[in-house]
Amino acid sequence: MNEKAIGVPDSQPLNQILYGPPGTGKTYQTVNAALEILEPSLLQQHGHDRKLLKAHFDKLVSDGRIRFVTFHQSFSYEDFVEGMRAETNETNGQIRYAVVDGVFKSLCSDAQDGGKVTSAFELAVENLQEKLEASGGRLKLKTVRGKEFEVSYDGGKTFRVFPLSTENDDPYYVASMDNVRKLFAGESKRGMYNPSYVDGMLRYLQAECGLPAMIEAEKPHMHAQPYVLIIDEINRGNISRIFGELITLIEPSKRAGAAEELKVTLPYSKDSFSVPGNVYLIGTMNTADRSLAGLDLALRRRFTFREMPPRPELLAGITIEGAEGLDLAKMLQVMNQRITVLLDREHTLGHAYFMPLQAEPTLVRLATIFRQDILPLLQEYFFEDWEHIRWVLNDQCKNPAEAFIVADSALKLPSLFPKVHDKLRQSPQWTLNDAAFANPAAYLGILATVATGYVTDEAGD
Structure with missing residues (x-):
């Protein structure tokens, strides 16, 4: 086996993915995950000083020890490993093609020679x-x-x-x-x-110019400093198209210096290539986009998965001005329980959406979060099934003035479809109640089981 990169705790996997629903701080947590590998003692001593940790993270990025990339449908092998790029002669307009390293190959090159x-x-x-x-x-x-x-x-x-x-x-x-x-x-x-x-x-x-004749070679990875590649939204890319033949080489047992080391000849440069044992991959994955069950099997076999669930407890102690009786942590917990029953736990709401309330605990800020983040996300989750969204928000138990989603009284079928409206299959038409976002009772009502004049279905059992 190859020797461990110096200073890296044995518990740190070479390939890991942080996964969870939107708003659970996956990208935020990559800073800590990278520092667990690169500077574990710093993280242990100053784990609660986010400003200090982020400053060290940024320094490691500028030093080339950390690279960051986001996968998407257009991201390719040529971007990740290597590809051909056209360059034009400014004088005669002739085009030539040069092999250009992608972000992963470039990082591996630096990791090999430190x-x-x-x-x-x-x-x-x-x-x-x-x-x-x-x-x-x-x-x-x-x-x-x-x-x-x-x-x-x-x-x-x-x-x-x-x-x-x-x-x-x-x-x-x-x-x-x-x-x-x-x-x-x-x-x-x-x-x-x-x-x-x-x-x-x-x-x-x-x-x-002082360039040495050669760089003195060391025993592979003997005292190699670790390098980290952070891949945001790793499940959004076409994994087989991006990694190509390198998907096998990232396995710990296939890394350079390992007992079962593998090398490949790259298609464009014809270079012999292997993945160094001091290169760490940290991916993030949004489970609302794709569940673990639907993830590329080749990727699942080669990565360790760390779940990042919603953490309502981080909202405990936040008091909203104008809605002092609102328990934010309980509100998020209950909404997520309802979503889990109606959909699944992979489509819950993350605590990160509500974290700005720590610095600005106002009703205006809470209304902005619900209008710009929570409602659009619920619409996406439920494919604009407004009735289910109402259930998540407990609108069916509220006074109509306190409901976020109400029947649209402006839609009059007889006037819209004269003489044929009785032939239409009439279903409720819903609209947002703008006044509810500024009403503290609308948020308090999310937790209520019985509202004045309105009784839940369970109340009669």
Whole structure:
């Protein structure tokens, strides 16, 4: 087996998914999940200082130790692993295609060498830019065969090559600085665009800009720092299309350095690739979009799942101005119990929607949450079955003035469909009662079993 990334508790799985209904803080919790892997002692000592934890998280992001990506239907293997990108010559309009690393392959490359290649290379490029500035924007270099050429570089992904003796009409060529980095990291020149100039640039960086001849190799993952990729909404992407052949390589037993290590040849670059043992994947999954039962089986077998249920207890102690008798925690708990009976527990309401009330415990804020978050979500859950939504809100037990959803008295079928209205199958037509959102009794009534003048079906049993 490969050795554990240094400083990572043994309990942390290499691949995990935080799952739960909307509003349970899954994306919010990825900060803690990442720090459990990267800085566990910090999390243990300052677990309640969100500002401090977020600052350390952001620093790790800027250092390249954490990457973040959101899956969606258009996200592809080319975005995640590697793909071809078209680049146009600014002078003659000719198009060339270069292999570009995706977010996952890029993270794995840094994890393999602990960022050493990146750090050394970036420092050398900074020295190159200083030399270019001092020399008026161009430097004279040589290929391995002694052919002279000049280069200019503005800090992007490519540098310009100006051959000093050529029969070509083009005044310059374009070469990839990323290919220079790959060549330094030990990759083959095969398939690279303008490889002689790429090689010449590498030799100059090593001879004049402080780039070492090579990075000293270490035993794989001996003291490797962990790296984290956070995949938000992992179930929204086409998993087989995004991961491709790498879905097998992310298994702990198939990682680089493991007893059953596997490598694949990538389709575009033809590089030999394996997933380092110090790369951790953290996904989030909204169960309202897709249940665990409907999740890609290949993904389910390779990830550990951590449920993120609603936590009404986090709302305990919040007193709403103007509705002092309202128990927010109990209200959320009861609404979720009703949803569980009518639908399932995967479509409940998360506590995060109500967390802004900690800083602003006003009736206006509560009304905004219900109007902009809770009601639209219930409409989505119940496919606009207004009667069931009324049951969740206990509107059937309220005085009509306190109900969020009421019969639409403005719809008069005889006037809408003269002479034929009696042929229509008449069902209740519902509308939102705007006045109820500002009425404390509307929220208090969610918990009531009997309202003045209105009796529940159970009351007569």
